Amino acid sequence: MRTPRQPIFQLLMALLIASSGMIMQARAQTPPNAPTSVTATGGVNSAHISFTVPSSNGGATITNYEYSTNNGSSWTALEPARTDRTFTITGLTSSCTAYDVKVRAVNSAGSGTASSAVSVTPRNGQSGGINWTSRAHAGTNNWRSVTYGNGLFVATPWSGQGSKVMTSSDGISWTSRNSTGDNTWTSVTYGNGLFVAVANNGSVMTSPDGTTWTSRSGGGSNNWGGVTYGNGVFVAVAGNGSVMTSSNGSSWTSQTAAKAYDWSSVTYGNGLFVAVAWNGSAAGNRVMTSPNGTDWTSQTSAADNNWTSVTYGNGLFVAVSSNGTNQVMTSTNGTTWMSRSAAESNPWQSVTYGNGLFVAVSSNGTNRVMTSTNGTTWTAKAAAVTSNWYGVAYGNGLFVAV
Secondary structure (H helix, E strand, O other): OOOOOOOHHHHHHHHHHHHHHHHHHHHOOOOOOOOEEEEEEEEEOEEEEEEEOOOOOOOOOOOEEEEEOEOOOOOEEOOOOOOOOEEEEEOOOOOOOOEEEEEEEEEOOEEOOOOOOEEEOOEOOOOOOOOOOOOOOOOOOEEEEEEEEOOEEEEEEEEOOOOOEEEEOOOOOOEEEOOOOOOOEEEEEEEOOEEEEEEOOOOEEEEOOOOOOEEEOOOOOOOEEEEEEEOOEEEEEEOOOEEEEEOOOOOOEEEEOOOOOOEEEEEEEOOEEEEEEOOOOOOOOOEEEEOOOOOOEEEOOOOOOOEEEEEEEOOEEEEEEOOOOOOEEEEOOOOOOEEEOOOOOOOEEEEEEEOOEEEEEEOOOOOOEEEEOOOOOOEEEOOOOOOOOOOEEEEOOEEEEO
16 A cells, blocks of 8 residues: 655655754854963963863864964964964063963854953063073172162172172163172162161171162171061071161161071061071071061971072072082971972072072082072073172063172
8 A cells, every 4th residue: 555645845844844953053153162261371482371171162163272462452373273272372572571361262163252361471581591691790899699679780799899889770781889898798688678788797788779878787796698678677697696687777686596507598488587507517407487587496407508598489488509419498388398409519609589480590510500480390501601600689570690
């Protein structure tokens, strides 16, 4: 028995429904949603980008991503096309300038919604501690320490006569300044609108502008090795176990160190003063900490090295030494310290932090600079010349060593 034929109108309706479905499916393909959780980390003339893929691809496979470095005014497609969640933007030559980065996904329907902007500041070779350039100094002194404050680099020397200060607004051109005496100025710092320098014969001098200096009393006959500022107070440590503090840089008060060691350097970070020593007992304790600069507590160092310098940055205390197997130690709290390997076995003299980077300099060795983004893993860098580098500071987008 033959099956009756379908009426013509039923066939037409079936075709219409199928056609409508195809049209509706095609219209459902739209550009993707915006990527989320975008982060940008500055590299040397670059930015490393990561993100979470869009919550919806618009009904079509994502084939590429685009980025903007000017808050969405113009866009660049990744070449070659890629769909993973990380990429690097290169060629960001405006060093120390912030870029507003956005990311968007691309599918067959077009470019999707842009992500929220994130700001990133790339490093150039000098602010990245990689490329170093020799500069003419202002005097033939053995420059020992350098700091940055109020738009000015200020350096002081270990030896020499006359004009025992030099200043620079850009780290490139330097001008001689008269110190208060031909002393062995070991350390200089900046805080609360004032530059303060200390010497190993007990001398102290201050300057509001780095140009005109005034002698201050109170230092005694101590061998001051380091000075810093934090929490409203200047703190200096000495090579004979002494400490002194001042709220204004003019009047100084003697304090008792945790141990009678040769304290070489002091820094401030995370509500804590931390000092390191050149020598001490065989049991360690070459670190001491204080919340106020007055009351000091001994801490166990990671090794019995000659610790020469300590700094604080990105939630981490980092110290370097001139000898030992592991010439770096780090601490998140100033109390518990971990040994770290230096990039080379050099006599490391100074360490600082700036622009997401720790930088240390050495008075000898093949490569007299080393850098680290985390204080743990260090990379050797070549200095501009093979001089005895004793001090390093960061400011105005540059690392400066003397």
